[in-house]
Amino acid sequence: MREIDTTMTPEQYAAAEQDSRIRILRRSLDLRGGAKYHVKMLCFEPGETVTPIDYSSPYRDCHDTTPVVIVGAGPAGLFAALKALELGLKPVIVERGKTVEDRKKDIALLGRERKLDEDSNWCFGEGGAGTYSDGKLYTRSTKRGDTSEVIKKLIEHGADPKIAIDAHAHIGTDRLSPVIANIRNTIISHGGEFHFGCRVSDFIIHNDKVCGVVCLAGSRFEGSAVLLATGHSARDIYELFASKGWPLEAKPFALGVRVEHPQSLIDSIQYHSRKPSPLLPPASYSLTAQTSGHGVFSFCMCPGGVIVPAATAHGQQVVNGMSNSKRNSPFANSGIAVTVGLDDARQFSDAGPLALLRFQQSVESAMFSLGNDDLAAPAQRLTDFCDGRLSSSLNRSNYLGPTLSAPLHDLLPPFVVQCLQEGFRLFDRKMRGFLTDQASILAVESRTSSPVRVPRSDDGQHILLRGLYPCGEGAGYAGGIVSSAVDGINAMSKIYNNIKLRSL
Numbered sequence: 001m002r003e004i005d006t007t008m009t010p011e012q013y014a015a016a017e018q019d020s021r022i023r024i025l026r027r028s029l030d031l032r033g034g035a036k037y038h039v040k041m042l043c044f045e046p047g048e049t050v051t052p053i054d055y056s057s058p059y060r061d062c063h064d065t066t067p068v069v070i071v072g073a074g075p076a077g078l079f080a081a082l083k084a085l086e087l088g089l090k091p092v093i094v095e096r097g098k099t100v101e102d103r104k105k106d107i108a109l110l111g112r113e114r115k116l117d118e119d120s121n122w123c124f125g126e127g128g129a130g131t132y133s134d135g136k137l138y139t140r141s142t143k144r145g146d147t148s149e150v151i152k153k154l155i156e157h158g159a160d161p162k163i164a165i166d167a168h169a170h171i172g173t174d175r176l177s178p179v180i181a182n183i184r185n186t187i188i189s190h191g192g193e194f195h196f197g198c199r200v201s202d203f204i205i206h207n208d209k210v211c212g213v214v215c216l217a218g219s220r221f222e223g224s225a226v227l228l229a230t231g232h233s234a235r236d237i238y239e240l241f242a243s244k245g246w247p248l249e250a251k252p253f254a255l256g257v258r259v260e261h262p263q264s265l266i267d268s269i270q271y272h273s274r275k276p277s278p279l280l281p282p283a284s285y286s287l288t289a290q291t292s293g294h295g296v297f298s299f300c301m302c303p304g305g306v307i308v309p310a311a312t313a314h315g316q317q318v319v320n321g322m323s324n325s326k327r328n329s330p331f332a333n334s335g336i337a338v339t340v341g342l343d344d345a346r347q348f349s350d351a352g353p354l355a356l357l358r359f360q361q362s363v364e365s366a367m368f369s370l371g372n373d374d375l376a377a378p379a380q381r382l383t384d385f386c387d388g389r390l391s392s393s394l395n396r397s398n399y400l401g402p403t404l405s406a407p408l409h410d411l412l413p414p415f416v417v418q419c420l421q422e423g424f425r426l427f428d429r430k431m432r433g434f435l436t437d438q439a440s441i442l443a444v445e446s447r448t449s450s451p452v453r454v455p456r457s458d459d460g461q462h463i464l465l466r467g468l469y470p471c472g473e474g475a476g477y478a479g480g481i482v483s484s485a486v487d488g489i490n491a492m493s494k495i496y497n498n499i500k501l502r503s504l
């Protein structure tokens with residue numbers, strides 16, 4: 001068996017993939033000098049046995065073991081629960097939304113009847129915000145832990161093993177939902193519990209230690225510790241902390257718009273060809289620029305994707321993006337966001353740690369008031385936005401709802417407009433043709449990360465509320481599916497260590 005590091009054309013790569021004596025270990029697309037794959041692979045000699053990779057994990061039977069309450073069944077909560085099963089702790093998951101199957105029906109209803117369910121939507125419900133996403137599985141923050149454990153567990157639960165080799169792996173929303181249901185089955189069959197439709201509204205505190213949760217409808221769940229993994233949209237949890245005077249911190253985040261281009265245009269720019277090889281995937285991009293004191297960057301780029309309404313309560317207008325595994329829609333979309341810090345939200349300084357949350361809410365409600373509808377998204381042609389004029393007509397869009405022409409250059413916060421306009425011009429220098437009237441922007445891309453941090457000590461516990469372990473994106477310590485899952489795994493390991501220490 002030999003390990004080989006090489007470059008291949010898409011055609012050579014397709015042939016290597018079919019060869020049973022070749023195991024691809026890693027592949028990335030190199031766009032310099034024509035699109036080629038950079039490939040690391042194992043070549044087996046004749047007579048050598050090609051053994052399949054074992055992705056199974058050592059889960060223990062936890063029906064009668066120490067319970068740990070997990071609030072939220074997003075990536076952080078679910079991967080914390082799988083870790084609990086490995087460590088011999090019983091995960092008791094309390095989730096405000098529904099199972100992934102029932103959630104799907106509510107999302108369809110939102111599209112049909114324009115009626116938002118505040119507990120079951122694009123962000124809330126089993127699988128969390130990432131369920132109806134592109135399922136991009138790469139993360140910039142690899143320092144926090146072992147991302148391969150997350151990839152392995154996704155494959156164990158039905159994801160395509162190719163996600164282990166791609167430098168920019170993605171699953172696609174159509175493939176992610178069954179994986180989430182399989183994770184649920186593993187958790188239940190090993191003794192864990194799920195309590196759906198339970199929105200946590202308070203904590204049970206005994207002897208200055210959090211030991212359980214109370215739900216809006218009155219149910220209570222107790223355990224040796226409580227892991228809080230409610231995501232960046234659980235504003236009621238931030239309000240609970242603020243109303244009780246429990247420590248929180250404002251956290252810089254980013255806000256902007258979602259830009260949408262014809263996919264064929266992005267392909268021709270990125271692959272430097274009007275007719276790129278059909279074996280190449282729909283092209284993506286990743287752009288950053290420094291403008292007027294703020295960073296502007298592309299975020300959650302979805303090749304062949306759709307734009308989705310991602311609000312979690314009435315009176316908000318929020319967009320995000322997703323794609324299915326084939327990424328085969330004719331549109332490419334991406335969040336383009338501007339960094340927002342406390343200096344940009346001085347008008348909300350009275351709100352203390354919630355100042356940036358109030359800023360985020362104010363933009364979302366201003367965007368909602370344009371259409372007064374849970375679905376309608378304000379939109380503008382990209383060139384009109386940059387030139388400061390209302391679009392007399394809009395491009396066709398793959399947004400899952402109606403769009404309405406709006407002067408976003410007048411309506412978004414002025415510093416956001418200025419930075420986006422500068423950013424789009426700079427992006428056009430890096431990707432000639434990016435700034436075109438064939439592209440549209442839709443507002444507002446505001447749920448990029450949490451505008452609040454729930455501060456924790458090195459042992460994983462909240463700095464005041466002992467027994468409470470804030471983690472994942474909502475705690476402000478992670479962003480994205482993989483990093484939130486890693487943070488959940490780390491938090492559960494800390495709970496285990498602290499329980500073990502207490503029992504010594």
Ligand SMILES: Cc1cc2nc3c(=O)[nH]c(=O)nc-3n(C[C@H](O)[C@H](O)[C@H](O)COP(=O)(O)OP(=O)(O)OC[C@H]3O[C@@H](n4cnc5c(N)ncnc54)[C@H](O)[C@@H]3O)c2cc1C
Nearest residue numbers: 072074076096125128129130133136200231472473480481
């Ligand atoms: C449309 C969309 C597309 C995305 N695409 C990608 C992508 O391609 N790749 C990527 O890496 N990231 C993507 N993201 C971001 C990613 O989904 C999040 O970073 C990730 O899901 C955060 O994980 P989490 O577990 O910390 O929180 P969440 O996924 O937000 O999960 C929190 C859970 O807590 C529940 N909850 C909230 N409040 C309460 C309460 N009071 N009581 C009980 N339960 C509660 C929620 O219902 C939810 O299930 C996308 C997000 C969206 C919205």
